[in-house]
Amino acid sequence: MQRRHLLLSATLVVGAAVAISYAVKLSAYGVPASLVVSCSLAVGSTALVFASRLADLFEVTTHRCQAPGCDFQARVRGVSAVENRRWQETAAEHPTHRYRA
Numbered sequence: 001m002q003r004r005h006l007l008l009s010a011t012l013v014v015g016a017a018v019a020i021s022y023a024v025k026l027s028a029y030g031v032p033a034s035l036v037v038s039c040s041l042a043v044g045s046t047a048l049v050f051a052s053r054l055a056d057l058f059e060v061t062t063h064r065c066q067a068p069g070c071d072f073q074a075r076v077r078g079v080s081a082v083e084n085r086r087w088q089e090t091a092a093e094h095p096t097h098r099y100r101a
Contacts, residue, residue, distance in 0.1 A: 007055050008048070015047030063091035072096075 019040040026036045056077075061084060065072040074091045076084060 004055050004059060008051060011048055011051030012044075015044040015051075018047060019044035061087075063088045065091055065094060 022043050023036050023040040026039060031039075060075050060077045063074045063076070072091060072094055074087045076087050079087070
């Protein structure tokens with residue numbers, strides 16, 4: 001969990017640096033301040049969401065149903081080996097199968 005906090009903090013700093021860089025570039029063209037702020041916030045938040053998704057890639061375990069066509073899945077993070085095994089069995093033996101149309 002500590003590593004995730006460090007990654008998100010570092011990403012927030014990088015996102016803020018990129019947002020400030022965009023703000024400076026936009027200000028040089030005489031873009032109104034309200035647009036500069038909204039663009040900068042969009043760039044910063046996009047960087048933070050991207051890092052969160054990237055961190056999930058490395059920290060989340062996904063267990064999927066093995067039935068053909070079923071899209072059931074269970075995503076777990078930070079659980080013990082016993083709990084991880086329980087979720088694996090739940091995904092393999094769940095009673096309701098969901099199929100994509």
